[in-house]
Amino acid sequence: xxxxxxxxxxxxxxxxxxxxxxxxxxxxxxxxxxxxxxxxxxxxxxxxxxxxxxxxxxxxxxxxxxx
Amino acid sequence: xxxxxxxxxxxxxxxxxxxxxxxxxxxxxxxxxxxxxxxxxxxxxxxxxxxxxxxxxxxxxxxxxxxxxxxxxxxxxxxxxxxxxxxxxxxxxxxxxxxxxxxxxxxxxxxxxxxxxxxxxxxxxxxxxxxxxxxxxxxxxxxxxxxxxxxxxxxxxxxxxxxxxxxxxxxxxxxxxxxxxxxxxxxxxxxxxxxxxxxxxxxxxxxxxxxxxxxxxxxxxxxxxxxxxxxxxxxxxxxxxxxxxxxxxxxxxxxxxxxxxxxxxxxxxxxxxxxxxxxxxxxxxx
Amino acid sequence: xxxxxxxxxxxxxxxxxxxxxxxxxxxxxxxxxxxxxxxxxxxxxxxxxxxxxxxxxxxxxxxxxxxxxxxxxxxxxxxxxxxxxxxxxxxxxxxxxxxxxxxxxxxxxxxxxxxxxxxxxxxxxxxxxxxxxxxxxxxxxxxxxxxxxxxxxxxxxxxxxxxxxxxxxxxxxxxxxxxxxxxxxxxxxxxxxxxxxxxxxxxxxxxxxxxxxxxxxxxxxxxxxxxxxxxxxxxxxxxxxxxxxxxxxxxxxxxxxxxxxxxxxxxxxxxxxxxxxxxxxxxxxxxxxxxxxxxxxxxxxxxxxxxxxxxxxxxxxxxxxxxxxxxxxxxxxxxxxxxxxxxxxxxxxxxxxxxxxxxxxxxxxxxxxxx
Numbered sequence: 001x002x003x004x005x006x007x008x009x010x011x012x013x014x015x016x017x018x019x020x021x022x023x024x025x026x027x028x029x030x031x032x033x034x035x036x037x038x039x040x041x042x043x044x045x046x047x048x049x050x051x052x053x054x055x056x057x058x059x060x061x062x063x064x065x066x067x
Numbered sequence: 068x069x070x071x072x073x074x075x076x077x078x079x080x081x082x083x084x085x086x087x088x089x090x091x092x093x094x095x096x097x098x099x100x101x102x103x104x105x106x107x108x109x110x111x112x113x114x115x116x117x118x119x120x121x122x123x124x125x126x127x128x129x130x131x132x133x134x135x136x137x138x139x140x141x142x143x144x145x146x147x148x149x150x151x152x153x154x155x156x157x158x159x160x161x162x163x164x165x166x167x168x169x170x171x172x173x174x175x176x177x178x179x180x181x182x183x184x185x186x187x188x189x190x191x192x193x194x195x196x197x198x199x200x201x202x203x204x205x206x207x208x209x210x211x212x213x214x215x216x217x218x219x220x221x222x223x224x225x226x227x228x229x230x231x232x233x234x235x236x237x238x239x240x241x242x243x244x245x246x247x248x249x250x251x252x253x254x255x256x257x258x259x260x261x262x263x264x265x266x267x268x269x270x271x272x273x274x275x276x277x278x279x280x281x282x283x284x285x286x287x288x289x290x291x292x293x294x295x296x297x298x299x300x301x302x303x304x305x306x307x308x309x310x311x312x313x314x315x316x317x318x319x320x321x322x323x324x325x326x327x328x329x330x331x332x333x334x335x336x337x338x339x340x341x342x343x344x345x346x347x348x349x350x351x352x353x
Numbered sequence: 354x355x356x357x358x359x360x361x362x363x364x365x366x367x368x369x370x371x372x373x374x375x376x377x378x379x380x381x382x383x384x385x386x387x388x389x390x391x392x393x394x395x396x397x398x399x400x401x402x403x404x405x406x407x408x409x410x411x412x413x414x415x416x417x418x419x420x421x422x423x424x425x426x427x428x429x430x431x432x433x434x435x436x437x438x439x440x441x442x443x444x445x446x447x448x449x450x451x452x453x454x455x456x457x458x459x460x461x462x463x464x465x466x467x468x469x470x471x472x473x474x475x476x477x478x479x480x481x482x483x484x485x486x487x488x489x490x491x492x493x494x495x496x497x498x499x500x501x502x503x504x505x506x507x508x509x510x511x512x513x514x515x516x517x518x519x520x521x522x523x524x525x526x527x528x529x530x531x532x533x534x535x536x537x538x539x540x541x542x543x544x545x546x547x548x549x550x551x552x553x554x555x556x557x558x559x560x561x562x563x564x565x566x567x568x569x570x571x572x573x574x575x576x577x578x579x580x581x582x583x584x585x586x587x588x589x590x591x592x593x594x595x596x597x598x599x600x601x602x603x604x605x606x607x608x609x610x611x612x613x614x615x616x617x618x619x620x621x622x623x624x625x626x627x628x629x630x631x632x633x634x635x636x637x638x639x640x641x642x643x644x645x646x647x648x649x650x651x652x653x654x655x656x657x658x659x660x661x662x663x664x665x666x667x668x669x670x671x672x673x674x675x676x677x678x679x680x681x682x683x684x685x686x687x688x689x690x691x692x693x694x695x696x697x698x699x700x701x702x703x704x705x706x707x708x709x710x711x712x713x714x715x716x717x718x719x720x721x722x723x724x
Binding site for chain 2: 390395406
């Protein structure tokens with residue numbers, strides 16, 4: 001069981017984490033962050049293995065992974 | 068009669084040793100910048116490295132600079148060299164390195180970055196000196212400095228971020244712009260006749276005996292991003308072990324001036340850049 | 354065909370150069386003149402010219418040297434740090450007596466500075482920023498129309514004197530949009546250049562050089578250049594006086610006027626380039642409040658209009674020099690006026706632009722001291 005914390009206001013919506021999560025656990029939120037754009041958020045945390053690929057590919061250091 | 072005060076002992080490098088009041092062990096911090104308390108969520112396996120300031124960057128969405136800045140900071144932390152490392156920023160999108168890295172950083176005039184690094188390393192060989200340069204800084208205006216720093220075999224590390232375009236100034240052609248690529252100064256696409264072919268930097272300087280570790284990496288998928296970080300670490304280790312000059316080229320996305328979405332930019336690296344700029348180690352230490 | 358366009362300054366300057374017969378542009382990206390490289394990259398091929406984005410500003414100015422040496426009209430442009438790089442090349446162009454046009458879209462400095470507008474390259478431009486005894490005619494437009502007219506003129510002046518000419522634009526002029534009437538495309542007939550390296554067929558070889566190991570010969574060259582610079586000082590001074598009475602009239606067509614003598618004013622503002630526009634508005638505002646203030650605007654900052662400024666100052670109580678710098682043109686103003694009038698200074702630096710109100714406040718302070 002792992003936890004993903006995404007700092008939504010750091011997110012610039014590049015989409016890398018959503019694309020590369022091996023289990024497709026991330027998605028774009030419906031609402032907007034302080035930048036005025038949609039941001040990545042966790043769709044289903046229960047299946048997260050803590051592989052941290054999402055953090056690895058994030059150019060904005062918006063993602064923390066806990067295991 | 069006045070008593071003479073003792074002269075402070077000076078090290079071989081020429082500077083009195085000053086104990087660093089800051090704690091030596093880099094501590095992982097949360098993205099909010101707090102020190103890591105015992106966390107009910109578990110052990111943090113990924114977060115912001117200590118050598119990266121908690122400052123949102125100015126880079127565009129999907130820009131590779133954010134990744135490479137973070138990787139350099141992670142490598143500095145893992146090698147424990149934060150108090151020995153000095154970075155030299157280029158002129159280009161990465162000009163504000165000193166706003167993001169939490170260690171000593173200097174600017175340099177456009178293209179003169181390797182010369183500045185040479186001056187630093189010669190004056191203080193104990194420091195770990197790296198330059199961080201874009202394709203214009205390194206391979207256009209800085210060609211002479213690149214060639215001669217590499218040829219002299221200066222024991223520094225060059226991180227070369229290649230995104231095939233001049234980002235900061237509005238998307239003009241770079242020395243690594245691909246044939247047919249449309250930019251602000253090649254509105255009909257780059258032509259070999261008139262503009263020449265894109266430059267392959269590590270291959271260009273590989274024949275120099277002074278160059279020791281030359282590698283090309285890319286940021287188009289998690290595997291390549293991991294490899295890029297490993298290569299950056301290897302390059303820094305090359306310097307620490309006094310092996311000699313190292314250069315890591317990183318093929319990096321520029322969604323804004325490629326006029327692509329961030330995800331399409333990653334595809335463009337894979338489909339267009341990598342075939343022309345092959346990945347891998349071009350030269351390794353004996 | 355003359356036609357009126359709405360363009361940004363950098364684009365207008367580029368088009369004016371093309372219409373003046375410039376067919377070779379070599380440049381390098383630097384903010385705030387990137388529009389010039391982008392414009393020339395498609396416009397030059399359109400007119401059968403050549404555009405090269407050089408590897409550096411140094412390479413670009415040396416490409417200009419080469420094109421000029423074989424008789425072409427060539428141009429380069431940059432902004433402050435890049436113009437610093439070109440200084441050696443400009444010295445060589447002067448020493449070798451080659452015509453060329455170099456445009457500086459000035460930004461904040463020193464060093465990498467900022468991308469805001471500035472006038473802190475005045476010394477560099479007017480004192481011969483490179484090594485050796487030389488001068489370059491330096492044109493300082495204040496409006497887009499003037500930028501167009503002076504760019505067009507610069508190529509003729511460069512050929513007339515076989516000397517590089519500098520255009521001193523800045524980040525305001527380069528980026529702003531204004532209507533301007535473009536000149537007609539010149540007919541392509543350049544003035545004869547018997548000195549150019551065109552291949553020594555049926556003539557003795559030509560040589561382009563500035564190296565003279567025989568020091569007497571180098572002195573001769575310098576005296577010859579000095580004679581040229583004196584000619585420029587006598588014939589190419591340009592300035593404008595925006596008088597107290599003019600405040601209620603539309604401004605005179607700028608650029609090529611030789612000015613006329615100002616009536617008595619309490620305070621003369623001295624400014625050039627985009628700062629002169631701000632000062633013009635300040636003069637209007639002060640005039641409406643009943644103050645006797647006028648504006649003296651050098652159009653050539655080299656050769657500087659020393660005599661006309663001295664004459665104008667005689668009939669005024671004080672001067673206020675306004676620049677986007679720590680005070681550079683003020684030295685020429687002091688040379689012109691000497692100690693006979695108080696000379697104040699107001700400047701903004703680093704890329705900051707003064708507002709009309711700020712200039713009005715400073716002018717009021719200066720007026721209080723003399724009234």
